[in-house]
Amino acid sequence: xxxxxxxxxxxxxxxxxxxxxxxxxxYTSSSYCMAWFRQAPGKEREGVAALDLEGVTTYAxxxxxxxxxxxxxxxxxxxxxxxxLKPEDTGKYYCAAVAVTSCYLRSEFYYWGxxxxxxxx
Numbered sequence: 001x002x003x004x005x006x007x008x009x010x011x012x013x014x015x016x017x018x019x020x021x022x023x024x025x026x027y028t029s030s031s032y033c034m035a036w037f038r039q040a041p042g043k044e045r046e047g048v049a050a051l052d053l054e055g056v057t058t059y060a061x062x063x064x065x066x067x068x069x070x071x072x073x074x075x076x077x078x079x080x081x082x083x084x085l086k087p088e089d090t091g092k093y094y095c096a097a098v099a100v101t102s103c104y105l106r107s108e109f110y111y112w113g114x115x116x117x118x119x120x121x
Contacts, residue, residue: 048093
């Protein structure tokens, strides 16, 4: 069983930046595809960014060019760098993982974190 712990959320003004971190309980850098999802108030959860084992990244069109997903294999942490934040980026952000080589935002992720809140005003 893989536990995922997110951190780095907070409140920021529009145009600002935040970096989210996801720390898995097991080493995932060599065997797990990772992703970030978010859920805005009153809306369904949506995929934001995915990173597979070959380093291929996938982004939602709404964040492309502003968000960057990356992995520090030595620290076993996955990051989501968020720049030029907008009020519509507000929501609960979740880290997710699945033990496959390739993944996309519509892939089925098996492990989920407990979320970190991002508020942009």
